[in-house]
Amino acid sequence: DQQVKQNSPSLSVQEGRISILNCDYTNSMFDYFLWYKKYPAEGPTFLISISSIKDKNEDGRFTVFLNKSAKHLSLHIVPSQPGDSAVYFCAASDGSSNTGKLIFGQGTTLQVKP
């Protein structure tokens, strides 16, 4: 039972363009969502998060959108840079959000071409 799904295993975009990574979830109890970036041989690095009381959170080139009715969130990277090439994981937690239990998606590999 995959509660968090990233249906696109990979995405390729041109440098300077927008990258949009998508994530769907099934558990309506999830109230906190995060995106992580992972380079090879490194651990996941926190990128940006959003609480369920918001529908948008922005941090520099990164914006996360949350559509609770559709149980969908997306990460927008504008403009995309070659250094953004990595695996991106979507993660969610439920009402016990101050624990460390995150449910992760399978990841999307982003390639930004120069």
Add this chain to the structure above:
Amino acid sequence: SAVISQKPSRDICQRGTSLTIQCQVDSQVTMMFWYRQQPGQSLTLIATANQGSEATYESGFVIDKFPISRPNLTFSTLTVSNLSPEDSSIYLCSAKDDSLWNSPLHFGNGTRLTVT
């Protein structure tokens, strides 16, 4: 944010043996967490390492297979016991900043285990 050091970074072990992974955080944290990433899969929480009490295991993970120690507020170990090829995975230690509600988890660089 917390800096997490994990070792070894990788190891190749024979089946039937055990591997102990160490995790050091550069600040005191109440809870530390151990995750596993099997090949081609997402990250899955194994257990929460609580200082001063037994670890709390997620469904599907048991103490006999994954014993955990948490001797103080900056250190934890995970042992993967009686290894089989199915245990070949990346094991990740993580922690979060106690002072911030809803602070994100921070991860170490992981231990890549190959069981032959």
